[in-house]
Amino acid sequence: MILFFIIGDIIYSYLLYYHQLWAYQEIFFGVHILRNDLIISLIIMFLAYLSTIMIYLGRFPKSKQKQSFWIAFWVFLYSSIELINLKYLDLINHYNGWNIW
Incomplete structure (x- = not known):
């Protein structure tokens, strides 16, 4: 599962390098x-x-x-973190029609 996340993100970064759907930015550290x-x-x-x-x-x-609740909890957690980073901390930007939904 760890490799799935990392390889998926690397493939996204490679295939959509010139047509990004989102981009991270650092403003704090x-x-x-x-x-x-x-x-x-x-x-x-x-x-x-x-x-x-x-x-x-x-x-x-x-x-x-319990598995259903556990999966729902983590979907909610990851979505909340992205929403906070997008709306309040301005750490991520969406492009080319991509949005949080």
Whole structure:
């Protein structure tokens, strides 16, 4: 699952390099260090994806009902983080008709 996330993001970055649907931008910490979307994407891939997928899989429940709630919780969590980054922190921009829905 970890490789799926990372490889999927790398394939997206490669195939849509000139026609991006979204782009990350750094405004808080390392504006001079993290000015490239690729560097920010790699950091997100190897830090955020790895840590959240380990938590997700490590606590994945056995019963079907709990699995449904667990999946819904993580969809809500990832969507909320993207919404906050998009609307309030201005850390991500959407392009070419892409939106949060």
